[in-house]
Amino acid sequence: MRLTGAQALIKSLEMQGVETVFGLPGGAILPVYDPLLESPIRHILVRHEQGAGHAAEGFAQATGRPGVAIVTSGPAATNIVTAVADAYVDSIPIVVITGQVATTSIGTDAFQETDTTGITMSVTKHNWLITQARDIPRVIAEAFHVATTGRPGPVVVDFPKDVANDTMEWYWPRRLDLPGYQPTVKGHPKMIEQAAAMIASASRPVIYAGGGLIRAGAAPELGALVERTGIPVVTTLMARGVLPDSNPLCLGMPGMHGNFTAVTALQQSDLVIALGARFDDRVTGKVDAFAAKARIIHVDIDPAELGKVRRPDVPIVGDVKSVIPEIVRHLPAQGRDLSGWLAQLDAWREQYPYSYEPPLPGAPIKPQYVVERLSALAPPDTIAVSGVGQHQMWASQYFRFESPNTWINSGGLGTMGFAVPAAIGAKAGRPRSTVWAIDGDGCFQMTAQELVTATAERIPIKVAILNNGYLGMVRQWQEMFYEERYSEVFLSPDLPDYVKWAEAMGAVGFRVDQVSDVDPVIEKANQIDDRPVVIDFRVDTFEKVYPMVPAGAPNDDIVLPPHQLKGR
C-alpha cells in the first residue's frame, strides 16, 4: 500500500491508538491536515499553539495516555515550546508534531523556518527530524515509546513539508531498535531487601510521595504499602490525590506552602521513603537542613534523580509500580510500633491545621473559602486544574483530593496560563468528569482565548477566577520581602470585565462578590453542561498563602499564619 508521508503520519497516529489531537494548521503542516479529514481522530482546533500543548498535557494527566499536539513550523513551533518545557519538568508524556519547511529549504532561513529540534533539544526527552517518508512509522512508534516508558516526558517530531508530500510503502515496525534506551523497571533485589529492613526498624518514618507515583499509576501499590506499614504519607504538589485526603495517614502537602504537620514530619523523621519524588527545592527548602536526622530510601525510575540533590542511603532504580510490591513482600511480619509518632503528628495536625481568619461581615470573600466550597460542592470524580500562583497553592491546600489524576497543575516550570487549556484537555479526555479550572486573574488573562475553543468544540469546562486584582504571589513576596514596595503587580479587579469577556467567548459568566452568593452560583455552574462557565470571584486582595517557608530557608523556619502564631 503506497501512502503519502502525511497519510502515513496520520495512520501511524491511529496505530498508536490516538483518538484526540490538539492543533492549529499552517503552511508547512498543511499536507497533514488533508488526510485528517478522513481519519476517525478528533482534532480540536485551538486558538494559540501554547494552548494545544497545555491541552495535550491536561489530556495526558487526566487519562494517563499520551497527549498529542500538531502545529505548523516556525512561530507555531516556538509557541508550543513553553508547553513542551512544562511537560518536561513534570514528566508528562506528550507527542508534539511540528511542521517544518521542505528539507531542501532547511538552513536557508526560509519563510517560517526555525530550528525546532535545536530549540527543543534541552526541553524534550528526545526529538526527531524526519528526513525521508519511509522513516515515518518507525519514528512515530519510537516517539510514543520514548514518551510513555521509563520516566515519561515530551517528545517532538519535526516533519518537513516535502516529506509529507512524498510517498512511501506502508509498514508498521515490528520491533524498535533503540540500543541506548533501556529503562530499568525492576528494582535491585539487594536494595529492596535493605529498604524493607530499614522500613521495619524506623521509628519516625515518613513516605514522601511524588508525582512519579501518579505517572506510574502506582496509587494502589502505595495504598497497599501504607495499609501494611501504617506509615504516614506526605503528598507533594504533584502527587495530591495519590493517597486519599480522607485517609488518616495522609498528611497532605509538604514544602514551601505545605502544612505544618507535613513539613515538620519530614524534618523530624528518622526515615524518608521517597517514591517517585525528586527532592525539588520547593519541597526541601535549604537542602542541608532538610530532614537532617533521616536516612533516605529513594525509589525512582530515572537513575539521575538518585543522588542529584540528596544522597540516598538506599537507592533503588526502578518503576515504583513494581518496586513497592517487592518492598512489601520483604517486610517482616511485625514492624515497629509507630503509635507514639502518629500521636505526635495528630497533635500537630490538631494545633496547626490549614486555617485562615474568617472575614468580618461585609468584607471581601476569602479565596480559601471559595476553594473549600468548590471542593465541597464538586460532583464525584471532579478534576481540579490550576494555573500558577496563590490560587494554585490555595487549591492544593483546601481542595480535597480523593483519587489520583484529579489534580492537574504546572509544578516544576510554574507556567502561568496553564489552567484553561489544560482543563480543556482534561475534559476532552474525560468528558464525564466535571472539570474545574481554579485560576488567578493574572493567569486567566494569559490563555483565556482558549475558552473560544472550549465553546466551539463543546467542551464545557468551568473556570473559577480567584480575582484579587493582583499578580498575587508576586504581591505577597513584595509585601513580605520588599517592604511592601509593590512594583508592577496591580492588575485591577474590574479590567477586564470577566463576565462580559466570558459571554463574548460563548461561555456563561457570573460575578460573585457576596459570601452568600458563593454556594448558589457554584451550584448553578455545576448544573450547566452545554457550555463553559466562568465565575469571577472577587476575593480579598490582602490574603496571603500560609504557611510559608521563605525561598532558600530551612524548613524549620516555617512561617505560620499570624493568628496561629499567638500562643505558640
Add this chain to the structure above:
Amino acid sequence: MAERSSNLVPIGSIRPHTGGRHHILSVLVENRAGVLARVSLLFSRRGYNIYSLAVAPTDDERFSRLTIVVDVETVPLEQITKQLHKLINVIKITEIDPADALEYECMLATINAEAGARAKVMELVEIFHGEIIDVSLDRLTVVFALSPEKLDDVEAFLAEFGLIELQRTGRIALSKLPKPTRRPKKG
C-alpha cells in the same frame, strides 16, 4: 623567549589545572546527525565545562566514540554521566582512570624557523618524534602525536621560536585495562 608573532592567539594548555579532578569519559554514541550537539548541549545546560572533546566514527559505522575530558569533582561527574546516559543516542559511557589511561593528542604547528633557528627546530622535532610536513623559506610546519602533557612541553619549546599558527585535536584515550567501550553483545 622570542616574541610571539602578533597574529598568534595563545591557546594555553588543555591540561586541567587542578590535580585529582580530571576525568576522561569514553562515550559510545549512535552515529547520527545531531548527537554531538545533544552531548555538548547537555554539558552547557548543566553548567559544566568540557576541557577537551574528540569524536570519530568507530570500526562499526553505526557508532561513534567521543572522548571527553572534564574537570569536576566526583559527585557532579556522577550526575553528568547519569544525565548523559539519559540521552537516547548514548549507548555506553566508560570512565577511563587517568592512572590507567593511554592518552594521545595531535598537534599541527607552523613555526618561525629562519636560517639561524632551523637546525634547532629540526632537532626538537626529532627528539619528540614529530614530523616536518611543510617547509618554506622562513617557516616549518610540524606535526606531533604525543601524550597531552608532552604536547604541552613541545608547545612551550616551539613558542621560543615564535608560533605562527597552532592547532590541537583534543585528546583520545584508551584504558590499559580490558574495559572496551563497545556495545555489549546480547545473549
